[in-house]
Amino acid sequence: MKFGFVRVLLLIAALFVAIPVHAEQRNFFKIGVITELSGDLVTGGNITKRGYDLWAQEVNAKGGIVIQGKKYPVKLVYADAQSNPAAGAAAAERLITQEKVDFILGPYSSGVTLAVAPVVDKYKIPMITGSAESPLIWKNKFKYTFGTIPPINFTGATSIKTLTEMKPAPKTIAIIGSNDAFSKATAEAYKTAAEKAKLKIVKFSIVPSGQDMTPLLSAVRSMKPDVIAFGGHDEEHVKFVKALKQIGYTPKALLMHCGITDKAFIDAVGKDGEQIFGTTCWTGTAKTKSNVLWPNAAAYAAASQKAFNNPGDYTQGGCSAAGIAFQTALQKIGAKPGMDEAMRTKLIAALEQIDVQTFYGRVKFATSGEFYHANVGLDPLTVQIQGGHVKTVGPKASVEAPAIYPMKDWKSR
């Protein structure tokens, strides 16, 4: 039996070592995708995957990326980060050393991104994440990591500003955030913006993730804030709206984040989702113009609707835009699949100089400061759910429909 044990060991060793070595030369781009396909963040992970998939599908439908007159299709190789930083780092190492990918499309969450970034720096493999938007990533100034979604502290101020322009202007605000990295940063961004806008903050609370917030909202109700702002994830958004409705408090405005722009949220809460405000940088009806892949946001939303029966949200769009950013930079430097290190260094330089109009809006990465390598080309939007659709209500230049304010009472809906 002991020899049986050794045999088992040898078999396992063989499985690890007997990995086929890939040829360097190929006529397609091999792209690694690291994202959370299992674990706590499975929802977000799958939304990012959809964004990357849709980009690859569209590129390949056109025959591939055109480099110096020749078309190179793209092939995505997935690695599940299991919502765990260690698995994310291992995924990066596998994609780089085993699959020999040309570049990487990055994770949904900031935590996994922070563990993956040093690894891609080490191997000098460029990565663009279409989703992670915690300010911490950019403060670390990783040379090979970029992001198409602007950090929340860059976008948060806009919707607060939109709300202060309402009539009669709100005077008080209660801000609540769930205790995870992204949601807490959202709540803090709203707090900073509210202080600047001279709104009186009657309550600022961070709550443990996933809890029933009814008692806290009862306390908030007694302070009668004009605005309630909440940073959380999809499931918490649903609970939050239902809790507010159950205690029967309708603020003049309820502000959440980009999660509300997903069709799934609107489906889940139905008419109770009406007139909720959100912060985003993109909607399916955004006024964008592009000559890469999709001509505008509406075309993208239609393609997404066809592929996933969902028009796609801001995260998904950001992920597709990440692909476009790579595509544009590759074309600019004429890089062919199987790039060597010198070429990848050139790719980084090209990404830093990129300034392109996409269906998602303008993509331009900051090259210094606290937003280093984050996309600062976009204009943040304030949106509101109206008639089951996401409508842009601010800032003035992008308005699609006037904001409905104050919010209609839960009971009379």
Add this chain to the structure above:
Amino acid sequence: MKNRGATILAIIGAALLILPLVVHDTFVLRVLTEGVMWIGLAIAFDVIAGYTGYLNFGHGAFFGIGAYTIGILMMQANLPFWAALPLGGVAAAIVALIAGIPTLRLKGAYFAIATWALSRAIQQLALNVEFTGGPDGMRLEAFLNPQFFYYLMLITVGATFAILWYLLERAPFGLKLKAIREDEEGAKALGLNPTKLKMQSFILSALPTGILGGIYAYWITFIDPSSTLGDLVSDQAVVMVVFGGMGTLFGPALGAILIFAFKTIFWAYLSDFQLLYLIILGALIAISVIFIPNGLWGTMVKRKAGATRPEQKAEPASEPAALSAVAAPEEGN
């Protein structure tokens, strides 16, 4: 028998030592490093759970405490890694000492749930204080040398294995712990001091776990409450130990290797079927509990003992097990 066993162990050990000279693939080294780490976590968990009979459902807390201690000492006190690393183990041991005194008075399910509640409380604490970075976690200086971490992990786990093997399988300490597991009152009547022994075994379980957590933090370069202080380590350790065979050192090591290999192979080469993996892993755990309740190693050892020396007992402890295993189907009818 023993010589052959030692020879095989020596061969495996030597093979693992020279492996990085042959394998240059950094991904394979990373996987092996993590595999070795899980062996260490599983055997350390088994000291208190398997040998002493106290199921610690908060094993992950020691891991996270080790990881955070290293992170805080290196990033905020600017201590070099080598100075910080032992302190990670010490911190975990101190927590084991403080928490052990009241907690180890509990038995069975109560102990399991108390340790679980304590580890959850520690996780919530890390989420709520400033110096851990709260939910944002903590980033360490990146030192990405695969060989360094492989050898560090291997040496730590190897030393842990050797020390535990000596203490638990060669010295009387292991027998004393087993006596507590089988009958705590009886052990007391024999003149043993169960309180002291349980404390020693709890600390012995925590110390290497804390050190492994510290190595993990420096290796992965990023830690946060959900990845290091969550249920992952505890859950996985329980599954590995039960699957491999409790109350031994080889069982948990085997369980760790097989479960980790299954996870990794599925993860690396079948990632399109990620959800299937959850289903298969779950089913595998449930089925193994039904069909090999003594774990793989336990079953292998018993079968061998039964085949070659039917007149002798395989192991003193497995005799009643054999009886009840035979009796069970009848009782079921």
Add this chain to the structure above:
Amino acid sequence: MMELLPQALTDGILLGGIYITIAIAFSLTYGVMHVIDFAVGEWIMFGAFTGYYLNKWTGLDPFLFLPVIFVLYFGVGYVIQPVIHRVLSGTKGNPFLMGLVFTFGLAIMFRGLALTAFGFYSNSIPSAFSEGSFDLEPLGLTVTIPTVRLVGLCYALAITLILHYLLKKTNFGLGVRALAQHKDAAGLMGVNSKRTGSYVYGIYVGISAMTGVLLGCILSIGAQMGNEYTIFAFFVVVLAGMGYLAGVPWAALLLGLVQSIFMIYFNPSHTLLAVFAILYIILLISPRGLFGKGV
């Protein structure tokens, strides 16, 4: 802040009602079978999705489906129980641990199945009760009681009373109690331990599934929701004294009140820290629960 107290207590009690429904059947199973079922949250999740799809399919109010869901999941539990029975009675040393690891495996498997079948989005079950609330104004203070949560509390109390009646007043209950006290002796007295165990497990799975529908109406549903409720089920059952059914409502109310008071009067981000610290300290002081009557 004192004017918030009536509302804080109301919220706490209503939250406690939710915890009763999660924990009461779980406690019964522990008392009889001595199994800590890690899959309790997954039974709740399956029930919630069954309610969700039945509602989508028929358009009827989810509360009307509760009996159907109970019967359906009673059957599932009845069929699965013999396997758990085998795990718990067939091994050496630590059957408690075996049961725990077995159900842990089930929970992982169920979560994988649910993610495959139901997808990864969060959802909500609409009900006629979701609308409206009772607003009381004692002494000039406003106290709101959401209808749906009140219904939840009533449901919890009804389940508690029915279980109480079953256990104390019927022959079946006598058998269950005998089994919980002494398995072998109960067997000698003619209690069919296997079948009684199956009924108990079936009742537990059925009640947990119904609870899922309720949670879907009050809070939200999702394929990953189970874990969260497993935690609260543990908490309540341990606090009540494991297997001590009569302690469950009190422990559940205590948990609800602790959460509610903490959220309102202290730093809300410390709520869970307080919850786990209290659980740990109570276990140290009185391992057999608040009433010292756990198994």
